Amino acid sequence: MENNSEVSLEMLKQKLLTMASHAETAVNEALQALQTRDTDLALRVKEKDRVIDYLEVEIDDLVIQLLTRAPLASNLRLVTIAMKISQDLERIGDEATKIAKRARDLAEEPPVKIVLDLPRMARLALDMLKDALDAFVNRDSAAARAVIPRDKEVDALNKHIHNLLAQHMVEHTDTIARCLHLMVVSKSLERIADHATNVAEDVVYLCEAQDIRHTGMKSQPVLA
C-alpha cells in the first residue's frame, strides 16, 4: 500500500515527465517552424515556454516540501536530482525558444541555399533526452550511461555545420546575417544535447549513488 510520501514522490516524477514532454514538443515545433518557415508556430513555441517555466517553479516547490520530511537514501537522491533535471529541462525550453525566434527572423527573408543536417542533429539530441528520461523512469543505469558518449556525435555535427556556414558566409557575403541565425540554431541544438547528457548523469547518480560528473569515468560502471 502506498503511503503519503510515496504518493508525493510519484507526483514529483509525473511532473518531471510532463515537463519533459513539453520540452520535447517545444524543440520539435521550433525545428518545424524553422523548416516550414511558419511564424505563427514559432510564436506559439515562445508563448508555451511559460508553461515550462511554471512547471520548473512547481517542481522546485514540491522538492522543498519533500525535503522538510527529511527523505533518505534513494528518496533523497530522487528529490535532489529532480531539482537539477527540472533546471535542465527549463534550459532546453529556453533553447527551443531561441530556435523559434531565429526561425521567425529567417522566415522574414528568403531562404539560404545551403544543405544543413539540422533535422538530424535535432533528432540525435531529442533521442538522447528521450533515452535519458526512459532510463529515469525505468531506473536503468546502464541505459543512462549509454546516452553520455552520444554527445560527442552532436558536438562533431555542430562543428561540421559551423564550418559549412562559415565557408558559405565567406563565399556569399549577403547571407552573413542569415547564416549567423543558423549558427545560433545549431549551437542551441548542441546545448540541448548537453542538457540531455546532464540528465543522464543525474539518472546514474540516482541509480548507483555514483557522481560521474567531471571525472572522465563515464564509460565504466563502478559497482556500489
Place this chain on the structure above:
Amino acid sequence: MTSATINYETMEQKPITTALAVRNLSVFFGTNQVLKSVSLDIAPRAVTAIIGPSGCGKSTFLRALNRMHELNPDARMTGEIQLFGDDIYARTVEPVVVRRRVGMVFQKSNPFPTMTISENVTVGLRLNGVRDKKLLAERTEQSLRMAALWDEVKDRLNTAAISLSGGQQQRLCIARALAVQPEVLLMDEPASALDPLATSKIEDLILDLKKSYTIVIVTHNMQQAARASDFTAFFYLGELVEFGTTTKIFTSPSQKRTEDYVTGRFG
C-alpha cells in the same frame, strides 16, 4: 575487520584500533534467540548509532555490551566481545567491573529521588568506596560541565535532583554516568522522552562527548542517527543487516532491507 579514517588532503588511510570488537554474538532469552551471530567493530572516539524496527534486538545488543542483559535470569549468550582488547565475558571478569568501564544512560531519566544533584553525580564513586571530599567535588563539577549542565545547577547542587526538568534530569544522568570515568558510553534512546529543544541539546552534547568517549546510541529516530552519528548499524529480526558510515547508510545503502527501512517502507 578494521575501519580506517581517510585524510582527504593527503588521501592516506590510517587504521584505527577498535573500542569494542563484537564477534559472533548471539543472545538467547530462554529458547528465544534475540540476536543472531552479530559481528561488529565499534570505533573509538566516535558515535555509532544502532537503528532498526521494534523488536529487532538493538536494545539487547546494547545491553550485551555492558553485560546488562544478564539482569534477566533466562539470558544466555555465545560469542565474544572485547573492550580495547579485554574479553568482557571471560570467567574471571565480574560484570561490576565491566560496567565501570562501559557506562549506560537510559531512555527514561532516572535520577535517584532521595539524593541531591551533587549526590546523584557522585553516587557511582561513593558507593564504590571513594571518600575523598575534594575529589568528589572536583569530579562533580567536571562531570556536570561535560554534560552541559554545570551553569544551570551550580548554585543549587544541594537541592533535590527530581526538581530539575526532564531534559536537565537526563543530562544529570549523563553526568552521573560520566563521573565514574567510563571508556565507553552506551545510550538507549536517550532523547526519545524529551521535547525537541531538549533533544537537540542532548545531540549537541553527544557530538561534544565523542571527542573523549566512545559512544554507542540506540535510536528509532533516523534523522537523529543521521545528525548525531559517524557510523550506523542496521539491525533486523536479530541480525546485523548492514554496517557502515552514517552518510553511506542514509544516502546509498547497499542492502535492500536497509534501503526499505530507511525510506520508511516498513518499520
Place this chain on the structure above:
Amino acid sequence: MIAANHKARQIKDVLMQVGACVCAILVVAPLVLIFYHLIKLGFSSINWEFFTQLPKAVGETGGGMGNAIVGTFILLGQAAIIGVPVGVLGGVFLSEYGTPKFNWWLRFAADILNGVPSIVWGLVVYGLVVIPMHGFSALAGGIVLGLMMIPLVMRTTEEVLHLVPAGYREAALALGVSKWKTVLQIVVRTALKGIVTGVLLAIARVSGETAPLLFTALGNNTWAQNLKQPIAALPLQIFNYAMSPYDDWHRQAWAAALVLLLLVLFINIGVRFLTRDRWKSKV
C-alpha cells in the same frame, strides 16, 4: 426521547450520589461512635494518677495503670526488635532475591501466617517459650508479638519495594555498583518511607492483641523488674478490669481503652506526617 433518557440518567446520578454518601457515613459512623463512647466514659478517669500509679488492691478505689502503659511499650519494643529486622530483610529477599518458585512458596507461607488466629500464636509460644522457662514472662510476650509482626512486615516491605521502579536498580547496576549495595543504598533507601510506614502499622496492629498475651505475658500488678517476669499490658488490664464487678475498675478500663486507641491514632498520624510530599518534582 433523548430528553426522557436525560431525566432518567439524572435520577440515577442522584441516587448513586446519595447511595455513596450513605455508605461513607456507614463506614465512618463506627469510628465516631467508638471515640464518642470512649471519650464520654473514659476521659474523666484520665489523670496524672492514671499514668503513673500502680493498680490498687481489689476493692480499693483509685490507682492507675502506669505499669500497664510501660508494659505495653516494653512488649512493643521487644516485638519491634524481633519483627522489624527479620520482616524487612525477608521482604527484601522476596523482592530482590530468590527464584520465582521459591518466593511463591515463601509468600504463600507468609500469607498463611498472617491469617493465623492470634490465640493460636499465643498457644504456640506458650508451648515453645513459657513451658521451657517454667513461667510466664515479658520475654514470651515480646516474642509472640514479634513473631506476629514478621509476616506482616515482610509482605508490606515487599509490596513497597516492588513499587520502586526498575529504572533505579538498572541505573545503579549500570554504574558498576554491586547488587547488595544497590539493594541497600538505592532500593531500600528509596522505599524507606514506605517500609517505615509498614512497620509502624504493624506495631499499631499488634499493640492491641490480647489473646496471645493471655498465654505469655499474663499480666502483673506491679512494675516488671526484668523480662523473665510476667508483665502488665493495656489490653490485659482492660480484659481483667472490664470483667470485674467494680465500677471504679470499669471506668479505668474505659480510660485504658481510650489510651490504647489514642496510641493507634497517634501512630497513624505519625505515618501520615512521614509520608507527606516534601519535594515537588517537575514531571
